[in-house]
Amino acid sequence: MSTTTAAANRGRVLGSAAVTWLVLAAALLLWELVAIGADSVYFPRMTDIIATGADVLLSGPAWRLMLGDAVFEIVLPSLATALGAWALSAALGVALGTALGRSSWAMDYCGTLISFLRSVPPVTLMPAFMVMFGIGVQMEIAAIVFSTLWPIVLNTVDGVRSVDQVKIDTARSLGTPRRYWIGMIVLPAAMPKIFAGLRLSLSIAILLMVVAEIVGGSGIGLRISTTQSTVQYTEMWFWVLLLGVLGYALNTALLAVERLVLGWQPARGDDA
Amino acid sequence: MSTMLEVSGLTHQYGQGERAHVAVQDLTFTIEAGQLACIVGPSGCGKSTLLRCISGLIPATGGSVRLHGDEVSGVPDDLAVVFQDYGRSLFPWLTVAKNVEFPLRWQKVSKAERQRRAAEVLESVGLAGVGKKYPWQLSGGMQQRVSIARALVSRPALLLMDEPFASVDAQTRGELEDLTRRVQRDLGSTILLVTHDIDESVYLADRVLVLSKSPAAIVADLAIDLPTERDQIATRESEQFVSLRGEVARLLQSPQVQRTGENAPAETPAATTGTDDTTASDATAASETTAPAEATGAALSDGADTAEAADAAGSPDPTAASRS
Ligand SMILES: Nc1ncnc2c1ncn2[C@@H]1O[C@H](COP(=O)(O)OP(=O)(O)OP(=O)(O)O)[C@@H](O)[C@H]1O
Ligand SMILES: [Mg+2]
Numbered sequence: 322m323s324t325t326t327a328a329a330n331r332g333r334v335l336g337s338a339a340v341t342w343l344v345l346a347a348a349l350l351l352w353e354l355v356a357i358g359a360d361s362v363y364f365p366r367m368t369d370i371i372a373t374g375a376d377v378l379l380s381g382p383a384w385r386l387m388l389g390d391a392v393f394e395i396v397l398p399s400l401a402t403a404l405g406a407w408a409l410s411a412a413l414g415v416a417l418g419t420a421l422g423r424s425s426w427a428m429d430y431c432g433t434l435i436s437f438l439r440s441v442p443p444v445t446l447m448p449a450f451m452v453m454f455g456i457g458v459q460m461e462i463a464a465i466v467f468s469t470l471w472p473i474v475l476n477t478v479d480g481v482r483s484v485d486q487v488k489i490d491t492a493r494s495l496g497t498p499r500r501y502w503i504g505m506i507v508l509p510a511a512m513p514k515i516f517a518g519l520r521l522s523l524s525i526a527i528l529l530m531v532v533a534e535i536v537g538g539s540g541i542g543l544r545i546s547t548t549q550s551t552v553q554y555t556e557m558w559f560w561v562l563l564l565g566v567l568g569y570a571l572n573t574a575l576l577a578v579e580r581l582v583l584g585w586q587p588a589r590g591d592d593a
Numbered sequence: 594m595s596t597m598l599e600v601s602g603l604t605h606q607y608g609q610g611e612r613a614h615v616a617v618q619d620l621t622f623t624i625e626a627g628q629l630a631c632i633v634g635p636s637g638c639g640k641s642t643l644l645r646c647i648s649g650l651i652p653a654t655g656g657s658v659r660l661h662g663d664e665v666s667g668v669p670d671d672l673a674v675v676f677q678d679y680g681r682s683l684f685p686w687l688t689v690a691k692n693v694e695f696p697l698r699w700q701k702v703s704k705a706e707r708q709r710r711a712a713e714v715l716e717s718v719g720l721a722g723v724g725k726k727y728p729w730q731l732s733g734g735m736q737q738r739v740s741i742a743r744a745l746v747s748r749p750a751l752l753l754m755d756e757p758f759a760s761v762d763a764q765t766r767g768e769l770e771d772l773t774r775r776v777q778r779d780l781g782s783t784i785l786l787v788t789h790d791i792d793e794s795v796y797l798a799d800r801v802l803v804l805s806k807s808p809a810a811i812v813a814d815l816a817i818d819l820p821t822e823r824d825q826i827a828t829r830e831s832e833q834f835v836s837l838r839g840e841v842a843r844l845l846q847s848p849q850v851q852r853t854g855e856n857a858p859a860e861t862p863a864a865t866t867g868t869d870d871t872t873a874s875d876a877t878a879a880s881e882t883t884a885p886a887e888a889t890g891a892a893l894s895d896g897a898d899t900a901e902a903a904d905a906a907g908s909p910d911p912t913a914a915s916r917s
Contacts, residue, residue, distance in 0.1 A: 487678050490674070491676060491682045494650060509684070512686070585687070
């Protein structure tokens with residue numbers, strides 16, 4: 322009885338995964354058909370886009386697993402910038418959020434300021450970043466850090482503040498020393514909220530990476546603007562699609578890490 | 594026998610000025626080492642407040658608490674607390690074994706020793722082999738066993754328990770009561786357990802302290818001279834148990850505990866606290882409908898409590914009134 326239910330469940334899960342990919346394939350096919358019908362240079366066929374992408378990425382020698390120069394000179398540096406800046410932002414944001422959240426008065430003073438900073442669309446600040454940091458990777462990092470920091474800070478504050486009173490009493494009654502307090506009580510309890518902030522800011526990081534690169538002229542962003550201005554729309558579409566793939570992959574990777582770190586959460590069950 | 598806990602003149606008041614609420618008033622008692630004492634009192638009378646003051650989680654606004662002679666300020670090292678709400682008291686991000694090891698983390702105990710002691714104490718509460726699970730994977734009764742194990746692992750001199758079995762089913766409750774008595778005897782620990790369950794207090798304790806309604810004051814201190822070996826069924830049927838339970842129940846019903854005011858002077862001229870003014874005015878005004886006259890007394894407790902108190906006192910009233 323229970324085994325059939327489990328099997329049925331697994332069947333449904335597998336089914337849903339298969340359906341997801343089927344929908345994606347159908348969307349790509351639809352694109353192909355519409356593009357054939359439209360027959361426009363602005364809207365190339367999906368098969369052309371994928372072929373171009375394969376050309377760009379897989380044009381290297383065999384000892385590099387065929388990976389082309391574009392991978393090492395464009396994709397990886399862009400990714401390194403986005404991930405590096407995001408990691409920096411995560412470290413800063415969790416530290417700052419913990420400090421603000423632990424303090425009884427700091428958020429009274431800084432809360433509004435942080436909400437304000439978060440509400441400024443970071444894209445509009447690009448000129449300011451260019452003036453402050455010049456054009457280059459520093460400016461890109463600054464732009465990404467500035468726009469991903471606040472969601473992490475606010476989520477961390479929220480998490481740190483929401484530690485259950487009974488757990489605080491318990492930890493105190495067990496004689497938890499001050500120096501263990503943050504690492505053993507506050508951060509573990511705040512971790513689910515912190516991860517929510519990290520996921521949100523990861524997608525912002527990718528977005529800001531592209532914007533900063535278009536403005537600053539490097540990496541994937543530069544390729545998108547160059548191919549667009551030189552009427553290489555097929556390659557331009559490839560880079561756009563690649564961003565989607567990268568964003569999806571990074572989010573999936575972060576979810577895997579989250580599942581590992583927050584494996585203790587009942588909702589995440591061990592059977593899923 | 595040496596004195597483990599000495600509470601003298603303990604008073605705790607929440608808030609200031611108009612919103613002030615005296616939860617505990619001028620409590621004095623001592624607990625001898627190796628005793629299992631139960632505190633029983635009506636809901637909301639200030640039992641948790643008392644335990645929080647003793648455990649140093651909140652500083653009392655008056656009086657003093659001494660744990661084997663040392664004045665308590667802040668949480669003492671050799672004291673542990675078991676809370677009612679095991680679901681919120683256990684750390685969900687730690688496995689059962691890690692939860693139990695937790696208090697040893699900052700003591701000079703090697704990792705291997707820590708694990709050995711955790712396994713040992715888990716076994717003594719009947720939970721061998723579940724160390725690798727997470728708390729939410731266990732039943733409520735098992736979770737409470739884990740928190741008892743965690744409290745015992747550092748071998749505290751005094752164990753405080755705040756309604757530890759109020760959230761488990763009757764069967765489990767009996768098991769946990771027996772566990773508590775067994776562990777207390779095996780380890781020779783001193784336990785102060787708070788409950789609002791009369792049966793439980795009599796079954797568990799060597800001694801029962803009965804508290805009055807808010808603000809809590811001690812109205813009785815009973816020695817429970819039941820045999821050391823107790824049995825859920827036989828003990829509860831014994832005449833001695835029944836009469837002790839009746840005695841505690843009567844005490845809890847008494848106007849002194851209920852603090853309805855009116856017939857306190859009639860039955861207990863030596864009313865302990867300073868509600869005498871209220872009492873006097875009530876006595877003149879009151880015959881049957883107590884609620885309106887309660888208004889002055891109600892400043893201390895919320896409306897529901899007052900109504901409940903009036904109800905509870907309502908039935909024995911006529912006889913008491915006619916007697917006076
Ligand atoms: N933090 C607080 N601030 C203000 N009043 C409080 C606070 N905690 C408790 N009280 C009040 O103090 C009184 C005693 O509370 P306490 O929790 O000690 O009672 P209790 O006897 O443990 O009740 P229960 O049987 O419901 O657990 C109650 O009237 C309650 O409203
Ligand atoms: Mg309580």
